[in-house]
Amino acid sequence: xxxxxxxxxxxxxxxxxxxxxxxxxxxxxxxxxxxxxxxxxxxxxxxxxxxxxxxxxxxxxxxxxxxxxxxxxxxxxxxxxxxxxxxxxxxxxxxxxxxxxxxxxxxxxxxxxxxxxxxxxxxxxxxxxxxxxxxxxxxxxxxxxxxxxxxxxxxxxxxxxxxxxxxxxxxxxxxxxxxxxxxxxxxxxxxxxxxxxxxxxxxxxxxxxxxxxxxxxxxxxxxxxxxxxxxxxxxxxxxxxxxxxxxxxxxxxxxxxxxxxxxxxxxxxxxxxxxxxxxxxxxxxxxxxxxxxxxxxxxxxxxxxxxxxxxxxxxxxxxxxxxxxxxxxxxxxxxxxxxxxxx
Amino acid sequence: xxxxxxxxxxxxxxxxxxxxxxxxxxxxxxxxxxxxxxxxxxxxxxxxxxxxxxxxxxxxxxxxxxxxxxxxxxxxxxxxxxxxxxxxxxxxxxxxxxxxxxxxxxxxxxxxxxxxxxxxxxxxxxxxxxxxxxxxxxxxxxxxxxxxxxxxxxxxxxxxxxxxxxxxxxxxxxxxxxxxxxxxxxxxxxxxxxxxxxxxxxxxxxxxxxxxxxxxxxxxxxxxxxxxxxxxxxxxxxxxxxxxxxxxxxxxxxxxxxxxxxxxxxxxxxxxxxxxxxxxxxxxxxxxxxxxxxxxxxxxxxxxxxxxxxxxxxxxxxxxxxxxxxxxxxxxxxxxxxxxxxx
DNA sequence: TTCCGGTCCTGAATCGATTCATATCCGCAG
DNA sequence: CTGCGGATATGAATCGATTCAGGACCGGAA
Numbered sequence: 001x002x003x004x005x006x007x008x009x010x011x012x013x014x015x016x017x018x019x020x021x022x023x024x025x026x027x028x029x030x031x032x033x034x035x036x037x038x039x040x041x042x043x044x045x046x047x048x049x050x051x052x053x054x055x056x057x058x059x060x061x062x063x064x065x066x067x068x069x070x071x072x073x074x075x076x077x078x079x080x081x082x083x084x085x086x087x088x089x090x091x092x093x094x095x096x097x098x099x100x101x102x103x104x105x106x107x108x109x110x111x112x113x114x115x116x117x118x119x120x121x122x123x124x125x126x127x128x129x130x131x132x133x134x135x136x137x138x139x140x141x142x143x144x145x146x147x148x149x150x151x152x153x154x155x156x157x158x159x160x161x162x163x164x165x166x167x168x169x170x171x172x173x174x175x176x177x178x179x180x181x182x183x184x185x186x187x188x189x190x191x192x193x194x195x196x197x198x199x200x201x202x203x204x205x206x207x208x209x210x211x212x213x214x215x216x217x218x219x220x221x222x223x224x225x226x227x228x229x230x231x232x233x234x235x236x237x238x239x240x241x242x243x244x245x246x247x248x249x250x251x252x253x254x255x256x257x258x259x260x261x262x263x264x265x266x267x268x269x270x271x272x273x274x275x276x277x278x279x280x281x282x283x284x285x286x287x288x289x290x291x292x293x294x295x296x297x298x299x300x301x302x303x304x305x306x307x308x309x310x311x312x313x314x315x316x317x318x319x320x321x322x323x324x325x326x327x328x329x330x331x332x333x334x335x336x337x338x339x340x341x342x343x
Numbered sequence: 344x345x346x347x348x349x350x351x352x353x354x355x356x357x358x359x360x361x362x363x364x365x366x367x368x369x370x371x372x373x374x375x376x377x378x379x380x381x382x383x384x385x386x387x388x389x390x391x392x393x394x395x396x397x398x399x400x401x402x403x404x405x406x407x408x409x410x411x412x413x414x415x416x417x418x419x420x421x422x423x424x425x426x427x428x429x430x431x432x433x434x435x436x437x438x439x440x441x442x443x444x445x446x447x448x449x450x451x452x453x454x455x456x457x458x459x460x461x462x463x464x465x466x467x468x469x470x471x472x473x474x475x476x477x478x479x480x481x482x483x484x485x486x487x488x489x490x491x492x493x494x495x496x497x498x499x500x501x502x503x504x505x506x507x508x509x510x511x512x513x514x515x516x517x518x519x520x521x522x523x524x525x526x527x528x529x530x531x532x533x534x535x536x537x538x539x540x541x542x543x544x545x546x547x548x549x550x551x552x553x554x555x556x557x558x559x560x561x562x563x564x565x566x567x568x569x570x571x572x573x574x575x576x577x578x579x580x581x582x583x584x585x586x587x588x589x590x591x592x593x594x595x596x597x598x599x600x601x602x603x604x605x606x607x608x609x610x611x612x613x614x615x616x617x618x619x620x621x622x623x624x625x626x627x628x629x630x631x632x633x634x635x636x637x638x639x640x641x642x643x644x645x646x647x648x649x650x651x652x653x654x655x656x657x658x659x660x661x662x663x664x665x666x667x668x669x670x671x672x673x674x675x676x677x678x679x680x681x682x683x684x685x686x
Numbered sequence: 687t688t689c690c691g692g693t694c695c696t697g698a699a700t701c702g703a704t705t706c707a708t709a710t711c712c713g714c715a716g
Numbered sequence: 717c718t719g720c721g722g723a724t725a726t727g728a729a730t731c732g733a734t735t736c737a738g739g740a741c742c743g744g745a746a
Contacts, residue, residue: 004461004484006702017726020706029411032724040533047482053399054702060347062396062533063740072424073625078415085442092392094456096439099428113437139390224628256629263632282416283626286568286599287608296461349732360696365734375694397732400701 005046007263014138025050039187056118064094064140064172065309066114066122067302069147072099073224074253077125080147082303084123091310093120102126102222108136109165115140121309123147123302129190142313144232145305148194151326157312159305159327163193166294166331170248170276171215173292174331175208179246179274183216185231186251187223194250195276201248204215218243228257235273236265245273246339252277255291259338264288274339290336297329304329348389358625368393384655399461402609407437408652409457409465411450412490415442416567417640418624420468423490426645427466434653436463444573445565447471451479458483464652466490466645472533486655488648491673492535494669502648502670504537507635509674510543513591514558516635516676518551518587522617525557528574528601529545530566530593540621544591555586559587579608579615588616589659595620595627598634602681604630617682621644633679639671652679 002139011018016039023031024039042048056062064087069077085095096119100107107127113138114122122144125195126134144156151158174182184201187194200219205214218234221225227304231254235243249255255277267274269289277284280295304327312322354361359382366374367382376383376462385391397534399405408431410600428438441464443450450470458480464488469477480487487499494501517525527544530537542561548557563570574597579584592598598620612618612632620676622629623638647670655665 008702009706018703019705019726019728020724023725025705030724035724049455049458049483051461051702053396053405053461054731055700055704056396056402057733058396060705060731072421073418075416075418078421082442092626094439094441098438099425101534111393116392118396140392225625236654256626259630260633261508275469282568283629285627286603287630290603350734351732361695361733363695363736369734373694378694394732397701398734400703400732401734404699686702 005037008052010039010042010046010048010288010300013046014039015257016244019095021277022215029168036274038211048146051258060118061120062118063092064096064117064119064304066110066117066119066124067095068100068114068122068124068313070099070100070102070125070127071223072097073230074279075283075298076251079281080125080302080305081296083304084306085302086299087303087310089108089308093310095306100125100127104125104130104133108133115142120144120147121313123305125149129192142289143309145309145312147305151324154324157324157326159301159308159329161296161301161329161331163196163331164200164203166278166296167197167202167248168204169331169333170173170197170278170294171201171204173335173339174208174246174274175204175210177246177274179244180214181246182214183218183235183244184246185218185220185228185247185254187220187227187254188331189219191300194316197248197250210341223251225251225260226239226255228254228259229261230257232261232265234260235269236261243273246276248276248278250278251280252291252293255293255338256283256287259287259289259291268340270337276339282335285334285336287339289340292336293334293341295332295334297332301329348390348391350393351393353385353565354391356389356621357382362586364436367609368439373602384584402612403461403464405441405492407460407462408492409453409460409462410438410440411443411457411465411467411477412440413468413470414443414566415440417483417594417622419622420593420640421618422453422624422641423468423645423648426642426647427461427649428645430649436653438554438649441472443468447473447476452655454480458485461485466648466652468492469610479559486652488652488655490648493671497667499608500648500651500667500669502651502672503643504524504639504644504672504674506539506674507543507546509621509639510540511547512676513540513621513637514544514547515550515589516678517589517617517682518553518620520617523553523557524559524587524589525576526561526587526590527599528561528563528571528590530561530563530570530597540591566594567596568600568603571597571602572604573600575601575604576606579596579604579610586616589619591614591619591621593621595624595634595636598636598681599626599630600628600634601638602634609639613680613682619682623677624642628677628679629682632681635679635682636677638675638677640674644672658685 007018007021010022024036054096069085081097088095098110108342124144127148150160218231221230277291281292282290284293350361350364354364367379410427425441431438441453467487468490489501491501561574620634620636623636627634627636
């Protein structure tokens, strides 16, 4: 347990004032070469590390950015984090990644943790549909950017992907392949993404002259693999005549679950059932029947969100003029084996 | 931009001293009921949030624990993080998760970030085989616990899984199923885990009277799905007579890659090639040919490591007597479709 | 009345780095 | 010789919360 060495210890050992040591660290050009070298060598010898808390206390704000995601078990969010981290570090900031696990309670806790840390800003994928947490957080005056969700009004920035377009892409592809009876494994109703993707799906059906009856909706409790298996079982339980020939899943985890259920039951994918997922996580391509999926530019989203935040808080210190923006990215369909038209 | 309200503002507005406000927050029982209520209501009204940096500065250490992992894209580490976070939060600490991406350079950067933050302690899966980063970090006197790696000597705690036993489990299973010609997709040579698992594999072969020749080693650059696909392609390139009937992969990502390559080439798993992975990540069970895998108790490891750290730093403040420990957990074989004995 | 033991509250010192007004020194121009 | 600008270095004030020695007040006992 090294008795932590502070700037004063360095100053004393180098025979200079604390101000000079500080200058060596932060504005080396203002210090005479010789002095600088001497101080630097003392710093190295003593193993001095400056205290972020003291620094922050003086500066009034920290050099970390908070990132609060819905589910760290979902590779999609891992990619978002990767993108955000890259952008933040380019600006010399660290990222503190937290997982609300879709629970408004956890979300609230982490937001106040961020507030206590006087975090520079927050990237947030909201878990609380009521927006109460967000409203409470706004009071702190800490800027934030919504990720994977469109901001209402112009109160803050957001980066999202056009979910309606994504849903349409998926279903148009299936309809083009000849499918007329589809299912939508949707996840928890009430999530915006889930709703928008359905809207897009229905649009695509309408284009083809099909009504909403062509899309059987299968909601699930959660957005994970187990829920997908469950939905697969429900599909298998349908009488043959009634069973859809294609499924669109609100996310790849669900799709993988459905795929697994089909495999276990000996149903051929894609011949007996075509499957399209959403997100295009790495494991989608790696599944033994590679999954057709709607790709979201997750890394880009994270990076873009971080950059918007940096723009707002002023990367270098002085906040620049900033107008809140809502960036909407376009998804892209990646066709793989799970939906290739039956020969 | 709310002009940040401090404890002094609260004190003034409530007509008490700063000391009293601090007491209301930290030792409510020492404040008269009426005063406490008044102060509390002012706190709520002004939206006061205490500044962690000031708090830390005074306390000398922060309430955060650092966690530095090798690859956030690997669900195994996501589980470790989950476990660590649970344990840390039970003790009122936050966790700052960082990703060294197996780069010693990044590792060094994050370690000094942790040092600057005066983090309470660090959980570390080392990326730098030379141990230079660790040696440098030790100077700061910040306690740390090695995760997924055995500490040498008794300089610190570690939590790991018996990789030799794990390798033996996997290969014994394959030998029992009648396989006599195996391959080991090993990842980057030089990683301890990779070596230990091979040792175990050879042990199991020896038990069955087979020599090292029965295990063809296929090293790869990285430990991810793409590397696995690559190794799969190399396997497929072998002349039929020479081709192993079973593969053991150093991790599930590799195994999924191999599986995918086999699927693409029309090779039947497990009849033509049995596959066993390592880690038992969620996607292993979700693969269309569910993957036999050696399960590591990832969540437990994370939680245990965090608890060891808390014990060492003294959860409540006063560091308790602490003896460094090396905990070694046992892996467990989970048999699934990818290795079920051919009929 | 005086003194005592509580209860409740005050206010100054403290943590470590940054910042800035001020001091010192040197060389050179006037 | 004086004065001035530039280059360096100093050290006190500051950030916000915590802590603790001590003060104010009250009721009851002697």
